[in-house]
Amino acid sequence: MDRNSITGLILITLVLIGFWFINKPDAEQIEAMRRQRDSLYQVELAKQQEELARAAQIAAEAAQLDSISIEDDSLATDLRLQKFGQLWPYVEGEESFYNLENEKIKLVLTNKGARIYSVELKEYKTHDGKPLILFDGDANVFGFPFSHDTKVFHTSDLYFNKVSQNDSTIVFEIAGNAGETMQFSYTLPADEYMVDFDINTKNLGQFISTSRGTMDLNWYVEMPAFEKGRQMEQMYSGMYYKYYLDEVDNLKANKDKSENLRTKVKWIAFKGQFFSSVLIADDAFSGAYVESRFEKDKNSPYLLYNRTEAAVPFELAKDQQLGFSFYFGPNRFYTLDKYDKELELNKLIPLGWGIFGWINRYAVIPTFNFLEGFIGSYGIIILILTILIKLVLFPLTYKSYISAAKMKVLKPQIDEINAKIPAEKAMERQQATMNLYKKAGVNPMGGCVPILLQMPILIAMFRFFPASIELRQESFLWAKDLSTYDSILDLPFSIPFYGAHVSLFTLLMAVTNILYTKMNSEMTQTSNQMPGMKAMMYMMPIMFLFLFNSYASGLSYYYFISTLITILQTMVIRRWVDDKKLLLQIQANQKKPVKKSKFAARLEQMAKQQQQIQKNQRKR
Structure with a gap:
């Protein structure tokens, strides 16, 4: 490397260092950014505290009603009806668990929230030989908020009735006095990673209400680590989503990030390095908020925390069947590729863009x-x-x-x-x-x-x-x-x-x-x-x-x-x-005689001009 090259590299380095110092935020800017982060954190904290307070209030009120003696049973019923309206039978109860299982996965469902409580992939183990469970217990929250009798409820807090179950399907229900019903139905076909999930409603027009005429499905999962190489596993984990009739996109890996998706979305995936949980709409979500936060503590059993609020068009005045699917399984190319090609689930595997992806x-x-x-x-x-x-x-x-x-x-x-x-x-x-x-x-x-x-x-x-x-x-x-x-x-x-x-x-x-x-x-x-x-x-x-x-x-x-x-x-x-x-x-x-190319001719012409300039300078 000659002296001019070294000088050029030094000058470039000095320019970059100078640029960094010029653009480095001053103390006032740093303090402003800190205040902005703190304010965002306070808003999120206030929202979480409000949800906890709502759940605690409902639990306290239910406990207070339970303290009423059996002799005052009719009074307790009246008080419950006054407090919670027709939903009072579902505010408190005993949590029960039910299994749906096939050759590939085992689902544990709970009547509290009528949700999937845990998912085990039976064909796989963690790096240390333990059962591979995608999520479990309170590390998974699923449901949607709604209003009834001027009070706000969340399906995840309510105790549904199990109305039917067979080897492949289970149905949970909440019902009103005038034939109003809301059912959550789960079906696990044989030898499949895909779970069918349906929400069936009847006569809910005067029973409940939702904001903006949509149902905001909330899904939150704390994603555990399964592999020995935590750094690589975290690098290849994140949040993926597919726009309706459009491309697959994702939140940038290895950093906390959120995004408001203001157009239709077909599916949202909580993706790990080798396994994913995907929520797929039969039609489309009208929009969604997605958020992924990475765990900084290397000793934590969790890698990241994914959350979405997906808006589903929901007309309470009509009896409806809203269809969804969950994919709980491996990020194996041919396994994902066998589903509807328009879903493009195989793009959960980051094979590279353009020619690199084609080669793979x-x-x-x-x-x-x-x-x-x-x-x-x-x-x-x-x-x-x-x-x-x-x-x-x-x-x-x-x-x-x-x-x-x-x-x-x-x-x-x-x-x-x-x-x-x-x-x-x-x-x-x-x-x-x-x-x-x-x-x-x-x-x-x-x-x-x-x-x-x-x-x-x-x-x-x-x-x-x-x-x-x-x-x-x-x-x-x-x-x-x-x-x-x-x-x-x-x-x-x-x-x-x-x-x-x-x-x-x-x-x-x-x-x-x-x-x-x-x-x-x-x-x-x-x-x-x-x-x-x-x-x-x-x-x-x-x-x-x-x-x-x-x-x-x-x-x-x-x-x-x-x-x-x-x-x-x-x-x-x-x-x-x-x-x-x-x-x-x-x-x-x-x-052999050589014919000059246009490029060589131009080089020769430039050399002659350079020589002429040098001669003129010597004459001066």
């Missing part, structure tokens, strides 16, 4: 699943997949090597040009070098283009492995779980940006990248500016060592095998390609 969807995943059908070891599957990819990319690898080899044999002539033409005449030196490349039939970008063409596959793999549930809890060699990091040594301390463990696959990947960098640098030394670039190239494997230490070991293993195969391919090509014959071919090309 239409090449990597089909090949991976094909191999999965008759090979039991996922380490072997990754090895075969890597070999197939390297075979497809071999023509590009070969072309890149030949281009580098041509540059290498031209190095003495380039050094001779640099020795004849001083550095001050940069344009003239560049023109002479380009003329040499043109006569020799060498494209200086020939080695870069093949590498750039391979980048989409490398990036696609970077997105595929951490999101692939197929690798979850699959062992290979010393790695117990290819979906998270492999640790051969747990450190008693944490190294910044590295972690508190040592990943062997990451070490092997870094070592092979250093070896490949060394081989590549020997092929591409063409000028005295390369040593600085060479140092930067050696820094990349060191950066990867820190970056990938906590990533999926399957990804590090893939990059390790991929780089190792590239080294072997390079060694084979090196024995196959004769540098002397290549030089003779270049020398033969140099003897």
